Amino acid sequence: MATLSLQIVTPTETAFADTTTSVTLPGTVGELGILPGHLPLMTTLKPGTVRAATAHGERSFAVGFGFAEVSGDTVRVLVDACHGADSIDAAHAKAALAELERQISTSEFKTREELDEATREAARTRARLALVERATKTQH
């Protein structure tokens, strides 16, 4: 069976590197399903879930902003943050998101950049929460 080799890389680590049979990416323009033999593609990513079908079942990761390149039988995902479902603390993420949203709504930022960064962080946190919630739902 044709496979894809998937690499998820963040500035601080290689979060995932394995062969997969299909990959779903949260592209900025829309969700992308990648199967072996896909045309060369390059896209920007928005915070969301990367799903990969591996030999050991489906693996999901909550990713932040980044890029993906599909070329030949390799998929390279370059993101600023990547978390597996088991490494996310739902309560902690929820609290962090609430705090960020409060800060954004009361606009307690000195500069535009801080506001932008908070907005980005909120999006990343939302992606993490979405992944955890989905993971717990499937467990029950």
Next chain:
Amino acid sequence: MPSLKDIRNRVRSVKNTQKITKAMKLVAAAKLRRATDAVVQSRPYARVMRQMLASVSHATDPSTNPLFAAADAPRTCLLVPVTSDRGLCGGFNATILRQTTAFLTDQAAGYERIVVSPLGRKGTGFARRTQLKLGRDLDALRLARHADTAAVLARQLVDDFLNTDVDAVFLVYNQFVSALTQNVVTLQLLPLSASSFDEVEDAPSDFIFEPGQQELLEALLPKYIESQILAALLESEASELGARMTAMDNATKNASDLIERLTLQMNRARQAMITTELMEITSGAEALKG
């Protein structure tokens, strides 16, 4: 000849110093492991980033992007030496600052104005002492995590490059080779040169780009600069710890030598004292016999 008591005091003081240098060496060694791990872990990101940029620049001419635009007659240049906050790390800061000074004298002809914005307390102090032309205080932008610092710095430097009269940005930092050796590197951060992505293998040229090539390039390039800054920060930290470990190891060894020499001196002084006392006693006895 110093008295026995003086020598004893010196031995004690050297021993105390040795304890400190030994502890610093151990701490640096432990941190160094983590720092080198971080350097190694960050390399795939930088590599994949270059590959992606190579693929994009294959398909579209990147030189139209403003970040590639080299001024016809570059006039102002921003130099960012990456130094440490703390001393006691051998030649770590000295080499960086020497390189900075060399850059100022060498390149002075090419640029009308070289502005220095050091990172790290040692660099800031140096710049103030030597009264260099100081640029924006980048040091104040540093955050707890290197990744965050790199992001903030990248945004700031790109902004300076695009919106102020800065025509080029250079980083001077220590590249980690081993605990014993660090290489001083002067890296041109901006403007980017298209040739740096040329070494790519047979990348397919018929990519689908989402959203468009230009948008993708515009998103990728700042991230590329960020990854280069991050790499420099990580390398610099590993180098600092390596340099400190080596320096403190030498200091500990020197202290051992000194203690040995002083102990010898101390024993000799004690023996001399005993001999004198004996002589006095025997000569006193002789005199009594008379």
